[in-house]
Every structure is written in C-alpha cells, then in structure tokens.
Amino acid sequence: MPKTAACVVGALLVAAASTVTQPALGQSEPQAQGQQLYEQNCAVCHMPDGTGNPPTFPALAGDANLQDLALIVENISRGKNNMPPFPNLTTEQIAALATYIRNSWGNAFGEVTTEDVAAYMVGPEATVDQASIWDGVFTAEQAARGEEAYDACTKCHGRRLNGAADDPDMKSTPPLARAAFLRDWDGRTLATLFEFNRTTMPQNNPGSLSDQEYVDLIAYMLSVSEAPAGDTELPPDPAALGRIVIENRAGP
Structure with missing residues (x-):
C-alpha cells in the first residue's frame, strides 16, 4: 500500500475512533441516544461529521434519501451493498439512530418514533443472540x-x-x-x-x-x-x- 494511501486509511480510522460524544444543546433524548449509536456503529465508515468516504461510503450530510424512512430501516436492519446489517439493534434504537442522522449535518427530516420503525420492519421484532x-x-x-x-x-x-x-x-x-x-x-x-x-x-x-x-x-x-x-x-x-x-x- 502506498504511504499516502495508508495515511488516508489511518486518518479515517483515527477520526472515527477518537469521536467523543458531546450532546448538542437542545437535542432530544432520541437524538442524544442516536448520536451515541451513530458514533459506535456508523462513524468508522460514514465519518463523525457525516461526510463519508464516497463512493465507497456515501455522505449522509445533505442526503435527500434520508427522507425515505423505509429505506433507512431496511438498510440498518438488513444491510445493503457495503453496509453491514445491525440485527442487534432494537426498534427503539433504530428510531433513535434514524432521528439523529435525519436531523444532523444540515438534514431536517423530522423525528422518528418506535412505532414508525415497527411499521417498516419485516416480521415481528425478535431478540438476537449476541x-x-x-x-x-x-x-x-x-x-x-x-x-x-x-x-x-x-x-x-x-x-x-x-x-x-x-x-x-x-x-x-x-x-x-x-x-x-x-x-x-x-x-x-x-x-x-x-x-x-x-x-x-x-x-x-x-x-x-x-x-x-x-x-x-x-x-x-x-x-x-x-x-x-x-x-x-x-x-x-x-x-x-x-x-x-x-x-x-x-x-x-
């Protein structure tokens, strides 16, 4: 791997690993929970500021596709393309994560409830053995x-x-x-x-x-x-x- 390429990968990992949760003023409880879930599960690829690493990991900042809640739920629960599935997340956690990414980095698509997520889940929610x-x-x-x-x-x-x-x-x-x-x-x-x-x-x-x-x-x-x-x-x-x-x- 060329040194410059190694530096790029190193910067991605260090930036994601060094993220420290600092809830913003005025955040709702779901947004604060969603921020923690995002930093834990998503920031390593989509970056802490939502800019991603296109084209491999698309930016979430300014992404109009985040209006589509069904798409978000499907991608998080089952994975798609380069995105892994997160079968361990509950409907409540998916709702919090969706709320955070839909209302961060210039996005303003509204809060998501557990009931909203459940409506798009395929089959009943099951406990996943970790x-x-x-x-x-x-x-x-x-x-x-x-x-x-x-x-x-x-x-x-x-x-x-x-x-x-x-x-x-x-x-x-x-x-x-x-x-x-x-x-x-x-x-x-x-x-x-x-x-x-x-x-x-x-x-x-x-x-x-x-x-x-x-x-x-x-x-x-x-x-x-x-x-x-x-x-x-x-x-x-x-x-x-x-x-x-x-x-x-x-x-x-």
Missing part, C-alpha cells in the same frame, strides 16, 4: 489461513500487526491487533470490520481478496489479540458477523 469475540468464534486453522493471507498487509501494518510502529521508515498505520485495536473497535461488530476491510483494503486494490480470505484475516487479528479459538469458523456472512461484538478486555 456473541463476543471472547466466546471462541473462530478456529485455530482459520487463524492460520489468515496469517498466510496477512502477507499482503505487512508492508503497511507491520509483521506484528502493530501499524509498522517498529519501522522508522514507514508512516504509522492503524494497528490491527492487541490493546490499541481492541480499544479503537470496542463495541463494534465483526460485520462492520469485515465490510470496512473488504471495501478499503488493500488501499491500492480494495476487494482483491476473496470474502473467505477477508474473514480468515479477521480470525488471525483476533488470535493475535489473544481471543480464544473455538470449534466453529467465522463465516463470510455479514448477517452472522453482525451478531459478534468486539469487546476491549485483556482476556476471556
């Missing part, structure tokens, strides 16, 4: 395959997945494992990480790996972060990955 990366969600064999695939990433992110911090000749890039990585991605799902990686990496040729290789890379990243291996592989399925949460803790 898992943590500490629950043994990948296998040792899968992580080993991911280590082989990681050869394509070492030039920018370093042999130790530390963002090439030990190479004085390289620009610093985001770490892909251990404490710093877990801190930056804490609370986000593996679906978000999967979609981000396969749509932006390698920066000079995004999407050049197979979906299986991208999910194997995630298994390797988790293994290096000392998450335990289990008996079942991570699937290259955003819906399934959306049920697995990255948690920042030292061990299982």
Whole structure:
C-alpha cells in the first residue's frame, strides 16, 4: 500500500475512533441516544461529521434519501451493498439512530418514533443472540489461513500487526491487533470490520481478496489479540458477523 494511501486509511480510522460524544444543546433524548449509536456503529465508515468516504461510503450530510424512512430501516436492519446489517439493534434504537442522522449535518427530516420503525420492519421484532469475540468464534486453522493471507498487509501494518510502529521508515498505520485495536473497535461488530476491510483494503486494490480470505484475516487479528479459538469458523456472512461484538478486555 502506498504511504499516502495508508495515511488516508489511518486518518479515517483515527477520526472515527477518537469521536467523543458531546450532546448538542437542545437535542432530544432520541437524538442524544442516536448520536451515541451513530458514533459506535456508523462513524468508522460514514465519518463523525457525516461526510463519508464516497463512493465507497456515501455522505449522509445533505442526503435527500434520508427522507425515505423505509429505506433507512431496511438498510440498518438488513444491510445493503457495503453496509453491514445491525440485527442487534432494537426498534427503539433504530428510531433513535434514524432521528439523529435525519436531523444532523444540515438534514431536517423530522423525528422518528418506535412505532414508525415497527411499521417498516419485516416480521415481528425478535431478540438476537449476541456473541463476543471472547466466546471462541473462530478456529485455530482459520487463524492460520489468515496469517498466510496477512502477507499482503505487512508492508503497511507491520509483521506484528502493530501499524509498522517498529519501522522508522514507514508512516504509522492503524494497528490491527492487541490493546490499541481492541480499544479503537470496542463495541463494534465483526460485520462492520469485515465490510470496512473488504471495501478499503488493500488501499491500492480494495476487494482483491476473496470474502473467505477477508474473514480468515479477521480470525488471525483476533488470535493475535489473544481471543480464544473455538470449534466453529467465522463465516463470510455479514448477517452472522453482525451478531459478534468486539469487546476491549485483556482476556476471556
């Protein structure tokens, strides 16, 4: 990955990871909750200020499509194109998130209620079982395959997945494992990480790996972060990955 491209990716990740919730004066309770949900789940791709990273991640600021609540609910609950699904969000949370993005960055499309969201949900709302990366969600064999695939990433992110911090000749890039990585991605799902990686990496040729290789890379990243291996592989399925949460803790 060229140094300039690595800097672009680094800036995206750092900007999203460093977001601190500062509720604006006059925000309603749903807007404040929606802001927290946005920063937790969406800012890594659409950026804290809603400007996105077009064309991969479209801007939400000034997006007339946000008038269409059915489209918002469908995209959040099921995912679409480069957007992962968020099956763990309740109708109340989707309503809060929709309220925030529809009324931020110059948008003014009105508040959304839980009842509004429920009207566009397909089927009854169900409780989604969530898992943590500490629950043994990948296998040792899968992580080993991911280590082989990681050869394509070492030039920018370093042999130790530390963002090439030990190479004085390289620009610093985001770490892909251990404490710093877990801190930056804490609370986000593996679906978000999967979609981000396969749509932006390698920066000079995004999407050049197979979906299986991208999910194997995630298994390797988790293994290096000392998450335990289990008996079942991570699937290259955003819906399934959306049920697995990255948690920042030292061990299982």
